[in-house]
Amino acid sequence: MITNIGLMLLLPLAAVILMPWVSRLHRRAADVLAALAGLGLVGLCLRFIPLRGETLTLRVLNTQFSVDGLSLLFLVVVNVVAFFCILYSIDYMNHYDGRGKFYALLLLMVLGLNGVLLVRDLFSLYVYLEIVSIASYVLVAFGLKWDGIESALKYLLLSVVATGLILVGLGIMYLNLGTLEFAELKLLLAAGSGPNTVFLLAAALFIAGFGLKAAIMPFHAWLPDAHPSAPAPISAMLSGVVIKVAGVYALTRLFFDIYPSPARVLNVFLILGVASMIGGALIAYFQSDIKRMFAYSSISQIGYILIGLGLGNPLGLIGALFHVLNHALFKSLLFLNSGALQYRTHTRDMNEMGGLEHRMRVTGITSIFGTLSIAGVPPFNGFWSKLFIILGALAAKQYVVAVLAIFLSVFTLGYFLLMQRRVFFGKLNLKWQDLKEVPLTMSLAMIFLAAQCLLVGIFFNEVLRYLVEPAAAILLGGK
């Protein structure tokens, strides 16, 4: 079991190294290699689930990688979404050249994400975060179109600022404590070693740096450009997974596991969360570009996660972590839906669409699953996580936050139903008369993700027991 931890990094690395040769063998060989690597990674991380949060550590040749409840939850999210994105890409990438390079970069992005989740040292976390970032910049510009390159540059410039802030924070920690290992930092900070104000400064730098990576308002400027310009599977990865691992996981690990008392930053999380939840939803409402609308709604949903974390009580934390999983599933689904629409109509403008439900049945039905999940309609998965966050807010006597969360959930349902009406319902635009559903692998990826949105909602108790509660136990100091 312990060797599986190393394979989470070595399997994608091996696939990447083989990719240039394999992609020359046959046009479809790169698809098979990437899909097998993705499936293998899902299998490996699912094998950790029966441990229910027990910490496993791999020590070999002076390296140390660990899996605990918190990293397991995120590992499942990353690798499941990545596999469905690879499956979707098999047909979707027919519109692009350089298939082998695309898969290599996607697998390197997954490797980086797994690395961030497995390392137990802040500097190593930073190194793996850079792998994710550089792969993301190139993948956003993959189509080599003007808007993609412009968005990638914007993403790069803002991300460099984030990286700089994080690096200065790391420097401050290292200068004062002489280590960056999680366990040692935790002990030293708990013992009160070093000046407190300096660590608060480092905390502020980490919040700004990782906040930029998570696209939390007001650090969100790069996201609405970067996510729509990327190929759809990459938008799904960025919105569903990358902003959570690069931002939410890092912040959670730092302030709930390493810093001794998260109380001081809870209010900051709460304020940033409320701002993101409201701001993201309001701007999303006014978008006519479907992918831009989804991108802004991601900012709003990250707001819910931050609110859950900011509440700091068990209900809030469980809700936040459950929403990480749920948002990854329904937002990836919605981005894949938008990719399917763009694949056939070659537009992202919702005003040009209409009545597509008659021509693209699978995309239409699965997008309804995504809509109901993101709006928190029972029995879909989004309902339970939002419910826990709202109950957490009530338990913490944050009544205004609870009311806002309920109102914004209804508002989300409103603008997503509006999207449904503009895109799928109403009169069919004549120019879409001969439109067909997308190819098989794209449809399969959407169907599987839609099924998961429903199944996670129905069997939420099992998901909580095996994935979410062990992760919450780490945040609550139970492990």
Next chain:
Amino acid sequence: MLLYASLVLLVIFAILVCFFRDLLYAAVSLALASVMLSVVLFQYGANIAAVFELSVCAGLITVLFVSTVSMTKDSDQANESRLPAYFLPFILVLFLGLDFFLVKWLAGSTLVGAGFPATPGLTFQNAFWGQRMTDIVGQVSLILVGVFGILTIMRALSERRKHD
């Protein structure tokens, strides 16, 4: 004084990198920025980081940039751009040799940073292979991301060349 002058020049050269329209000038400006950074690192007593910055970033990377820029110029400019391409293997071997001796020298040296007490037995070799081994998979992956990233961005050019 030298520290502040280096910092100012570092910022100026870094800004110039973005403003030059000729990639060759941009590469040279980047190299000068790296040299200034090396001076700053020397001033702070981070000698090993300074030597690496000077040899790898100001030296090796600049050679690679200049060669790549020369090789990707239009065919009508090919005659004047072949010289760096011919010299590239020799310069690469030279830098690899220099780096080999540098690493050999560094391997046994004790790591001391400004403001840190010397840690007995903490050599560059111990730090790299003993303490930072976890980062090696990360470093390999970073190089691969860079390679695939460049291949991805340059693929339109190579396709055009194939058609020509």
